[in-house]
Amino acid sequence: MCDLKFGKVERPILDNKVVLLRKELFEKLADEKFMYVLSTHDKGNLSKSYFYLIVDKLREAGLLMENAISFSAVLPFKASNEGIWFTDGLLYRKDKELFYINMESDKLTCSSCPIFSQCIYAIKTIAKGHDIPLIKENPREEWKLIIDSLKKEFGEKVASLKILSFK
Numbered sequence: 026m027c028d029l030k031f032g033k034v035e036r037p038i039l040d041n042k043v044v045l046l047r048k049e050l051f052e053k054l055a056d057e058k059f060m061y062v063l064s065t066h067d068k069g070n071l072s073k074s075y076f077y078l079i080v081d082k083l084r085e086a087g088l089l090m091e092n093a094i095s096f097s098a099v100l101p102f103k104a105s106n107e108g109i110w111f112t113d114g115l116l117y118r119k120d121k122e123l124f125y126i127n128m129e130s131d132k133l134t135c136s137s138c139p140i141f142s143q144c145i146y147a148i149k150t151i152a153k154g155h156d157i158p159l160i161k162e163n164p165r166e167e168w169k170l171i172i173d174s175l176k177k178e179f180g181e182k183v184a185s186l187k188i189l190s191f192k
Contacts, residue, residue, distance in 0.1 A: 027165065028055050028130035029144055032123035035065040039093035043100065043179050045186075048112050050086055051101035054125055059083075064123060066092055094118060098175060101127075115172050117151055124151065126168055135164050 053059050058071060063083055068076040083089040088096055099116035102109055113128035124147040138144060141164070148167045152159050157174045161167045 026128075026131040026134050027168065028125075028127040028132040029138075029140060029147075030055055030060055030123075030125040031140075031143055031147070032060050032064040032125070034094055034118065034121040034123060035067070036063075036089075037093040038118075038121075039090050040095040041097040042087075042095065043098045044087045044096045045102050046086055046088075046099050046116075048101045048103050048114075050082070051099065051112075051114055051116070052127060052130075053082075054099075054116055055127060055130070060123070060125065063088060063094075098179075100172075100176060100179065111176050113169065113172055115151075115168075115175065117147075119150055119154060122150070126172075128165070128168060128172065138164075 054063065058075075059079055059082075061069060062071070062076060062079040071079075080089065088094070088099065096116075097118050101112045101114040103112055115124070115126050117124045126147075133140075135141070135144075144164050148159065148164060148171065151157070151171050152167070155171075155174060155178065157171055159167055159170075161170055
């Protein structure tokens, strides 16, 4: 089971960094309003104050810089007094397309998925962009393979992580 969302980016693209995002905030990105604000600078039907509240949260999270998208991928994590670990999710930007998947959600199942063809398109797009061979039999397993591959790629490339101060 999963939660899968798609979006078209109307904002300019500023950066291609990978952002690690606390799971609670990552899950908010599945909300239609958060995804809308992330993809466009037009406030649409949202009140001005609510629109800018979301913009501020997205800036604090490192997803927006000024008025532009500042990531290529977002990996969610959990933190506790025992440590930090990745959860199974991904927000991925390919050019002007956004793909969001949360594998820990129970909103959709492959057998009754109304957006199955879009899911397969997203899988193929992301896999092709990272030379990930698709060898699994169902989309859920393919998503798991992609997410695990991107976590591994991130782990191999990261030199340091900067966190907020302890104060």
